[in-house]
Amino acid sequence: MDWLSRLLDMMPVRGRVDLRCLYGAPWRIAQGPAASGEIPYHIVLGGAAVLKDPAGGAPKHLSAGDILVLPDGGMHLLHDGSGARAVPARNRAGLNLVISENAGKGARLDMLCGHFVLTARHDRLLRDYLPPRLIVRAAAAPPGSHEHLAGLVALLRTESAADRLGGHAMLNALSTALFALVLRLASRMDEAPSGLLALAGNPRLAPALEAMFHEPEYPWTLPELARLCGMSRATAARHFGQTLGRSASDLLTDIRMTVAANELKTTSASTGDVAAAVGYQSEAAFQRAFKQHMGMTPARWRHASRSPE
Numbered sequence: 394m395d396w397l398s399r400l401l402d403m404m405p406v407r408g409r410v411d412l413r414c415l416y417g418a419p420w421r422i423a424q425g426p427a428a429s430g431e432i433p434y435h436i437v438l439g440g441a442a443v444l445k446d447p448a449g450g451a452p453k454h455l456s457a458g459d460i461l462v463l464p465d466g467g468m469h470l471l472h473d474g475s476g477a478r479a480v481p482a483r484n485r486a487g488l489n490l491v492i493s494e495n496a497g498k499g500a501r502l503d504m505l506c507g508h509f510v511l512t513a514r515h516d517r518l519l520r521d522y523l524p525p526r527l528i529v530r531a532a533a534a535p536p537g538s539h540e541h542l543a544g545l546v547a548l549l550r551t552e553s554a555a556d557r558l559g560g561h562a563m564l565n566a567l568s569t570a571l572f573a574l575v576l577r578l579a580s581r582m583d584e585a586p587s588g589l590l591a592l593a594g595n596p597r598l599a600p601a602l603e604a605m606f607h608e609p610e611y612p613w614t615l616p617e618l619a620r621l622c623g624m625s626r627a628t629a630a631r632h633f634g635q636t637l638g639r640s641a642s643d644l645l646t647d648i649r650m651t652v653a654a655n656e657l658k659t660t661s662a663s664t665g666d667v668a669a670a671v672g673y674q675s676e677a678a679f680q681r682a683f684k685q686h687m688g689m690t691p692a693r694w695r696h697a698s699r700s701p702e
Contacts, residue, residue, distance in 0.1 A: 408568025418499025427466030458531025
């Protein structure tokens, strides 16, 4: 598998469409913080929207076809940009999703809102290695990928516009596929965002990323990863720090702990076998690393992950 398929295999994500917003200006949407294990998203089907930067930076303008994903799940504010007081919205329940409408007379917005639900309790590889705000712009999608994105968004629009049999299941299935497509496209944009996506989008560093995801049990060292990338150890360390925001060793440990957490949850392998499977020759060293990383021992993790709660 490629690194993204491997990541989503280790950390499955389910998509969920919550509502379709049909607003006339002035309008305003304030959401967050998201529930634990959820990543909000918005798809602009028609019209435009402005995302306010909570840190006080320049606002982000969204156009039809753009997709906003918020991996940090934090508070966020979307509005029409007029600064006028929003016209109140009312919700009505359809068969497959909720429709939110207002009586605004200005420029119209058509937007789908939903969440990506993380099915694993160990979500560090997604939470810590994706940017807090991720925008995929339809107009900037690479050739060929633009059609894929437009086709998927068109299907979401069609299914959300009518109460069809199986529509709810279709919307959620399409939403799940959307998550993988958004990450794929974001890593291929001219200006890839920070974290894993920037690492994957850098052709010099991508071999190291693939190697760690494919063989996390191998005792990778920075000099070995640097050789894969065709650069010196010092250059590799600098590039990892600048691109990923942390070291290659940090990423390798996070990958190993994610694999180990899955093994402990889904198999009956002993702790020693799991330790060996993720590259630890010493069970004691694995126990220490796992507890430091997950906040509990492997045995407690196994019990907690298999309990109904």
